[in-house]
Amino acid sequence: MEYDKKMDHPSNGVSILGCLRPAFADEESYIRKLFYYEGSDGYNLDWKDGETLSINSRSDGSDAASTLYRLETMRIELFSVYGIQSEISLQDFQDAEPDFLVHSTSAIVERFSEKGIHCDVALKALCKKKGLQVEGANLIGVDSLGMDVRVFSGLEVQTYRFPFKVRVTSEVSAEKQIQQLLFPRSRRKKLRTHGNGYRDSIQRA
Numbered sequence: 001m002e003y004d005k006k007m008d009h010p011s012n013g014v015s016i017l018g019c020l021r022p023a024f025a026d027e028e029s030y031i032r033k034l035f036y037y038e039g040s041d042g043y044n045l046d047w048k049d050g051e052t053l054s055i056n057s058r059s060d061g062s063d064a065a066s067t068l069y070r071l072e073t074m075r076i077e078l079f080s081v082y083g084i085q086s087e088i089s090l091q092d093f094q095d096a097e098p099d100f101l102v103h104s105t106s107a108i109v110e111r112f113s114e115k116g117i118h119c120d121v122a123l124k125a126l127c128k129k130k131g132l133q134v135e136g137a138n139l140i141g142v143d144s145l146g147m148d149v150r151v152f153s154g155l156e157v158q159t160y161r162f163p164f165k166v167r168v169t170s171e172v173s174a175e176k177q178i179q180q181l182l183f184p185r186s187r188r189k190k191l192r193t194h195g196n197g198y199r200d201s202i203q204r205a
Contacts, residue, residue, distance in 0.1 A: 013079035020069040031068055099143040104171045108142050112178060122182035123149055132160065139178075144168050147178055
């Protein structure tokens with residue numbers, strides 16, 4: 001059961017080092033969206049640039065002020081599910097945009113998981129083709145560049161990356177790439193041959 005939990009819920013870790021500073025007035029619009037209380041006028045709009053930004057919340061009848069701070073990031077490190085620790089460029093982090101499949105990943109993984117034993121066998125066959133001897137494998141993630149597979153062998157649990165041949169541009173093309181990785185033509189032909197032989201044996205019986 002513990003292995004199943006690790007298989008289904010792999011963990012990534014992020015370490016962020018930085019310093020806190022009071023938020024400035026020019027950040028008001030963003031902060032208003034985060035800390036807006038409907039029906040409350042608890043915002044002090046008489047700020048001057050460089051002054052500490054505070055919000056007065058009177059929802060409980062009090063006049064307590066909350067000072068907001070912003071984290072100025074100095075260093076970011078990623079501890080990936082692949083066991084790799086790497087530093088992330090701050091400029092790359094600021095310029096980064098979410099992968100367009102970010103909201104489709106769960107649905108794609110679920111659709112392939114519904115294939116049950118066929119998907120499990122195909123994943124283990126793919127691992128074997130890549131030189132990995134595994135006892136079990138789960139598809140856990142997909143993005144425009146490839147898919148992540150969580151495998152276990154004995155007490156060891158690891159995550160491997162299987163890249164696509166080309167970067168996909170849609171949810172449909174992502175599923176097609178996964179289909180080609182898990183069920184290549186040679187494997188589909190083999191499955192059809194086995195299936196026909198099984199049907200012939202039934203008919204003869």
